Amino acid sequence: MTTLPSWRDTATRKTIVDFVESVTTGADAVPVAERIAVFDNDGTLWSEKPVIIQLDYIVGQWAAAVKADPSLAENQPYKAVATGDLSWLGHAVEKHYAGDDSDLKQMLGALVGLTDGMTVDEYAASVAEFFRTAKHPTLGTPFSGAVYQPMVELLRYLEANGFTCYIASAGERDFMRSVTQEFYGIPPERVIGSAYGLTYDADARAVKYSANLDFLDDGGIKPVRIWSRTGRRPLLAAGNANGDLPMLQFAVGDGTGRRGLALLVHHDDHSGRGDAPYDGGAEQALAADDVTVISVADDWEQVFPA
Template sequence: MDDLPSWRPGATRDAITAFVEAVSGGPDAIPVEDRVAVFDNDGTLWTEKPMPTQLHYLVREWAAATDPALAAQEPYRSVRTGDYGWLGRALEKHYAGDDTDLRVAIAAVVRSTAGVSVDDYAASVARFYREVDHLTLHRPYAEAVYRPMVELLRYLAAHGFACYIVSGGDRDFMRPISEPFYGVPPERVIGSAVGLTFDEATDDVRYGTAMDFFDDGPQKPVRIWTRVGRRPVLAAGNSNGDLPMLRYPRRHPRWLSLLIHHDDGERGDTAYDAGAEQALAGAGADGLTVVSVRDDWDTVFVTS
């Protein structure tokens, strides 16, 4: 039985299967408890264009802001006019090392959940996934997931790997969908997080008024170690912000890091290198295996 039916035969698929077979048995086998694999989410497990899914959720929230003072500043001003260019540039500037605008956007993210209970937020996010379609694919977000990557997650799990999602996105935004979409339980989701408080009057955990940590770049390996306590042997990502995580497994005798290259604009995906230029340019020197969406994936998206 083919475990990776959406992966085309070739060097990339062979590298994956050879690695998994080697660490699962024989002289290079590693103990099951050390078979840890980490995956970025946006652009790695599902599409992040024309905007990351959480950003789509947030712009709907920001567009409803009624405070005139907020409406006159970013990102509310751009959202209310339907011009999302500012947000896109903020992300591109972040990947280029400039977080000036990203800090403004993060402040708006924190403001949107301040005082909200984690249960109410989870219900709001789940409702978004049920009711809102992807902006350009015009299908539920459950069908904006990359089928080859879901197959890879299942293939790894079948060979004793513990798979984790490690994303710059909000941890609690991903938790409601990590298991039904990817088969990854919520306790294995590592992401950015707003600070939390306990409300003794209602026995609720609520979001605070400041960011606790932003899980991107060098923070990713730190958060992996904090949460997992093991160095992964496999990592997958798609951007410059994933590079530290992709390099983290390299101390193992056998390791594999996959860099997803979005070079296919013909099958519903968006072709782009923006935000991944450094990762792509140094992939050979870093020992990364580049996954071409165009050449390595026979089918791009899952279907219901």
């Protein structure tokens, strides 16, 4: 089987192949220009456990800042980084959901402080340097080894059928852009994600980051950003979490228009071939109508690249 070789011959695989054939052949074929597919990144195209890869970069940058100025460790989030106990970061998010934004704001301030005033080229160089040396904590490989091989094959299969594939992630756009061509064959103009504010420095003739988050590309913001960037309703969407549900349902539509396929990667594998299994943050998406669940345990013969 040359198509989707890391996929098992399951009902899920058949659903995908049947859908692609139904929109690419015959009198009802969707025009090539409208064959848009969007993919979440963390947990959908590459591993997000036990560490969100971008967070690994951020913590490393905070650690370097503490090393350069040890007095920073008196305050969070540098204190957490200096002590190696990162639980404060999770608590800051929990407090946010409980209605108290104070710690989250402090964390975001330290986050945008990392790039504030940098040119986009300087940031790209910093991220590229990270990827040159960083290793996945459990796989022990460079992060290029933490992509899901079946999903990369799905990107290629869709492209072979006239689809144009985009990433639509809550991850920060320019961080992802450093590696999406190499890891997924997706060029920077097709990476949609959260974004730091930008300004134009006319004297330097350069685009630079400012000290704010422009938007967090999650939940209902995903369809909005997909429209902003593409001017199209996607024909296929793939995600793995509740924050992906709006874009999955946007692809499927309300049933009155054209067809659409929504895919949800379910991390249910207990074999140790892939990530340790988890459901947290995907409860609503797993229970949704119109969503085809991809079981890592059952549908994938292989999880990571050989």
